[in-house]
Amino acid sequence: MIRFLRFSLKHPVSILIAMAIIVLIGLNSFIHIPIEIRPISESGNKDRTYKIQINALWPGQTAEIIQKSITSPIEEHCVRIRDLIDIRSSTTDSESFVTLSFPDDENKKYYHIHVREKIWHLQKTGIIPDEADIGIQVLYENEEERKQFSEAFIEFQINGPYELNQLRQITDQNIAPRIQSLEGVSDIKIFGGSSGYVAIHLNPDKLNQYALSAKEICEQINTQFTYMGLGRIKSDNSNRLLLFDNRPQSFQQLLDIYIKPGLTLNEIADITFEYQPSYSLSRRNGMALITVQVFKKPYENALEFSKKVRETINQIQSELPISTELVITKDQSEELRNEIVAFGIRFFIIMSVIFLILY
Template identity: 25%
Template sequence: MLDKIIDFSLRNRLSVLIGALLLVISGIIVTTQMDIDIFPELTAPTVVIMTEASGMAPEEVEKLVTFPIETAVNGATSIRRVRSNSTMGFSIVFVEFDWGTDIYKARQTVAERLIQANEMLPDDIDRPVIAPQTSLLGEMMIIALESDTLNPIDLRTMADWIVAPRLLSVGGVAQVNIIGGEIKEYQILADPYRMNFHGVTMNELVNTCNAMNINTSGGFINQYGNKYIVRGIARTEKVSELANSVIKVSGGFPVRISDVATVKTGRAPAIGTASYRGRNAVLLTVTRQPDANTVVLSEKINEVIREIQENNVSSLIFHTDIYDQASFINTSVRNVMKALIEGGIFVVFILFFFLFNTRTTIISLLAMPLSLFVTIITLKALGYTINTMSLGGMAIAIGSLVDDAIIDVENIYKQLRKNVILPDGEKESPLNVVYRASSEVRTSIWNATLIIIITFVPLFFLGDLEGRMLRPLGISFIVSLFASLMVAVTVTPVLSSYLLTDERRLKKAVKGSWTERNLSRIYLKALQYTLGKSRILIGITSLVFVISMVLLTTTGSSFLPAFNEGALTVNISLPPGISLEESAKTGLEAQKILLGIPEVTSVSCKTGRAELAEHFFGENMSELDVPFILKERSREEFFADVRERLKALPGASIEVGQPITHRIDRMLSGTRANVAIKLFGDDINDLYRIANNIRTEISDITGIGDL
């Protein structure tokens, strides 16, 4: 088969070159259109159910809200895992489906099950809400909002009614969670003495409050050939008009709300606070849709922020330096691309050094871009993105891409030099020599390529998260290697027939280059020596193999290597029961400590939770996002310094990690940690006691950073 491909290529040389040129053009176009991301899409089809249960203790939330929802969704088709968290006033349930399940079908299934669950839920809670569709690494940007002129209530109002809706209008944004500031509410403070004086009961006051501030429809009137719509307009934002709402008529005089209560605007009870660099602020967390291009979406969001600032909202100050996933993506891809380019340059020097011929070097090197473009086109066709895994596969293959072409072009060049010194009657035509030389090595390059490809096939048998992570690496490596084989039996012979058949050049190169002659002489001596010492060589090889196996079995392993994301995620946990205000004070103190570290460029803090947010904490917990730039110290030294300085916080449990690493850990174990020990039981007090005992026993284990 390969012989036929070689023969076809040499008979249609111009067509092959045109095809290669079209491949390069197509590859460039596809490369510019490819989405860029950190990793492949790692999120199993997941539906998130959130329920606000204001005022309920965690135990009641679990029994009365979370458990009925879990019971309702359990048993649905293709569900592989149901996880939940219950905290004061809030329940969240994660329903994970099998890989490959259509997410819209999964959401429909959960919605149908929730109809059944609603009948079992208390009447005084909000109805369960299905969260927008997002991905594991969906939290792509954190924006801090400050103002020198607005008070906390007005700042939060601007975030709720101007900034967030504008961000949600950007295609690709799934959700904008807001925390911080003060939520505005209209407060009616009843006075029992005045209520008693006017004979107004609490039920009457509550019923009036529920019925007021509502617009109603009165139908329409046809008159004088016109149609008039009748409206009852009672909705208002003015406190004075709300206060004038009539409760009842007593003794011929109306009793208004202002007669029995004080009406004013105030702040709603806070369930979370936020700060930026130690100053009170509003934090907006932007979550993208699963298929959105993070880099492009980040640019659109920054453009929207500029538009908001330009459109008469100059009092708002935006800070986007806290966390921007696009920056990490660009840095990661840039680093891998740098490795690819450096590897390619290194290959160029090595090729030229050993071949010592410009034309053979160029022919061999052309296998690299052609193979890489084939790989990118294939990844695009299969729906993958350019990410660290797919680029990593290409980087691993970069040195092997030229192997087949080198073998082919070297044999062609060798046979052409032999042919040129033959008598005229014995010489073959250059095309015949090229065909014969390529055919001689076809089996060797086929077998060598196939053996390397087979070693990567097991990656395709990995399941779940591991398979989703590593499959693009295997695809890019195998496709690029197979493409290099095809280039070696098509483009390489054609280019050799054009560039290497000049008799004058061949006669000058009959003896070979200086490098070729000397390496052949050295290799011949080494081969003769080792053949005479075969037993010693086999013994040394066996010893090295045994040592390697011992080291392999004793070396630690991890799913992903530690990498520098350029940002820290610091979780601070205080004893349960502490107030939100006290917890926020600890968060402010932690920010001051972190800002004193040279590498830290900024810091933000979220204490408690935002309304209907998947990423939430109790009031005793704070999460700090800390961007940093490493300078003189290593990553490990910097992390150790952060942990050491934060030990100064009294009574706080500290966890230091990185945003993306934390989310992958949560996907693997359900918690934001490398190793999670889960306890199950009926008595929460017993579980706390056992957990503390376990903590004491394992705290001295070497290697534990946070516990």
């Protein structure tokens, strides 16, 4: 140690050059490391698994019926998912729980997609009863991991001189799709107002004239349109699910549906787009308020992701009327920025002290 100190004092230039090289290598590594709020290794951990739980609720049924109608079909279909490590189930009266374990690696975002495809197939083919309520959730190891994957990364609010559902419609049609299209966005949740639906108002006089009932009209509409999986298209580099979907995409297509030969829906009903009753009401400065939560995909660079979302929000703001505001109320990257600034200050102080000691 004494020899090293003597050498350092006699050759300060050499020591400074060596330090400069080490600092440059460190800075290069620092710049290229993906920045996360709560880092999780992309290579995963051999001792950790990624768990997905499928919950099914079918009130009034015995454990034996639940096991035969829900638990067993889920097990039989999900066991075919590649890289599955373990599958466990628990069945009680009215409830079923199936837990799937996968490697905790960079492919885990695809495991959830595969599980959803399996459940979708079971529901659409009628293997799982329609009365059963199915839910899929990720089981997190701890609170930090839950925050990483289940808490919104950025939250912003839209406020303007509109009726609440008008503001919700602006958000649904003009704002949310642009945010959702950004690379790195895993999900978006909207709070305030209510989701819209298509309302078909039947004319009672026309129903009597053509001897029709609401039930018959519903059956005619349902039998003419299909949404189902037809299998997969496989190639060397892709594996895609093939869907058949001929559902109407506009009001006019819906109005042109034939209820009976020579009679369309347009002749016996009016169609409007309406909103369900609002379950949450928020206001700011006396005006309606909508909250949007943006969720980030794992392993996305936190600072770059925040920058993209903020730029898009600012661009949307510039296109809206002056009276409409978009305000960011939460951004997890701010915590990270503060830590980086603090790190820079500490690094500068340490380097200054070393420089003063050498000289």
